[in-house]
Amino acid sequence: MSEPRRHERIADELRRAIADGRYPVGAALPSEAELAAAHDASRGTVRQAVAALLAEGLIGSRQGARRVVLSTTPSQSFTELRSFAQWARAGGRTAGGRVLASSWDVAHTDEAGLLQVRHKDPVLRVLRLRTLDSEPVLLERTVYAEWIGSAVEALPEDCESVTQRLYDDTGLVFAHGEHHLDAVAAGTADADHLRLRRGSPLLRVRRTTTTAEGRPVETSDDRYRPGSVVFTVRNSTQTNPLARTHA
Structure with a gap:
């Protein structure tokens, strides 16, 4: 299996684990090293799989901390x-x-x-x-x-x-x-x-x-x-794509 396909497979397995409750909301995912060992993959490949879950809003990131499950429903980011x-x-x-x-x-x-x-x-x-x-x-x-x-x-x-x-x-x-x-x-x-x-x-x-x-x-x-779906908008003091308007 080619490397791009491998990271997609790992991402799919993590999604199923989150959806099945093996990693409930608030739980931390295993470290990149642990995931790499579990899936017999490089840390770079695992990093790609984790990035896909981050983009979907399933997990969150914090500097120096493990990834934490935020939702069991993939989200669509407006970015x-x-x-x-x-x-x-x-x-x-x-x-x-x-x-x-x-x-x-x-x-x-x-x-x-x-x-x-x-x-x-x-x-x-x-x-x-x-x-x-x-x-x-x-x-x-x-x-x-x-x-x-x-x-x-x-x-x-x-x-x-x-x-x-x-x-x-x-x-x-x-x-x-x-x-x-x-x-x-x-x-x-x-x-x-x-x-x-x-x-x-x-x-x-x-x-x-x-x-x-x-x-x-x-x-x-x-x-x-x-x-069925959750939409996310990521903003900061530097970038704010979210605006409130009258209905």
């Missing part, structure tokens, strides 16, 4: 712009997707501003259900700008990663994202597709993504089933 499928794979999960509805429409006033198009310009609306390990966790209501809409429409309805397929097919790179988080009550469609009671609390992420040149690609209303 990285990764697709749902990429995030799922990084956490050792299997992502799935299914288009429930797709149609051309006209841009509403707020969408036109976000996508930098004129009011009533053509847009593609897509309702997509996302799953983790075959369980429904996310309902995406995405509006695509006309210039990329045809490429999205041509994708298979069960496409695992729209982000990856658009890159493979068109070279498109999702470079920048703006996210707004709040909580909403599940409506009828949310409840039906996510298998919840109507009115259940959902984490909503409203996002708009652009190319490296700043050209808007999509704007979306993403609603997550409770307990």
Whole structure:
């Protein structure tokens, strides 16, 4: 097995150990030397595996101390712009997707501003259900700008990663994202597709993504089933990406 694959395998085994309760929240992981011996791997390889868990928010780091388990649920950091499928794979999960509805429409006033198009310009609306390990966790209501809409429409309805397929097919790179988080009550469609009671609390992420040149690609209303994902924002006195705004 090649070295990159080995660190991924070690990371997967540590994730399972955390999820199974062998390393509960608050517990310290074995040292890098102990993990290297246990997995018959170099300390550099173990360091890569540990770095993956750090990036997912499963463990925390403190200078001179062992890594401590912070959560049993992998998190998505806003310091990285990764697709749902990429995030799922990084956490050792299997992502799935299914288009429930797709149609051309006209841009509403707020969408036109976000996508930098004129009011009533053509847009593609897509309702997509996302799953983790075959369980429904996310309902995406995405509006695509006309210039990329045809490429999205041509994708298979069960496409695992729209982000990856658009890159493979068109070279498109999702470079920048703006996210707004709040909580909403599940409506009828949310409840039906996510298998919840109507009115259940959902984490909503409203996002708009652009190319490296700043050209808007999509704007979306993403609603997550409770307990399915944790978002993290790391800030400091030098760097503070977190802002509070009115709803």
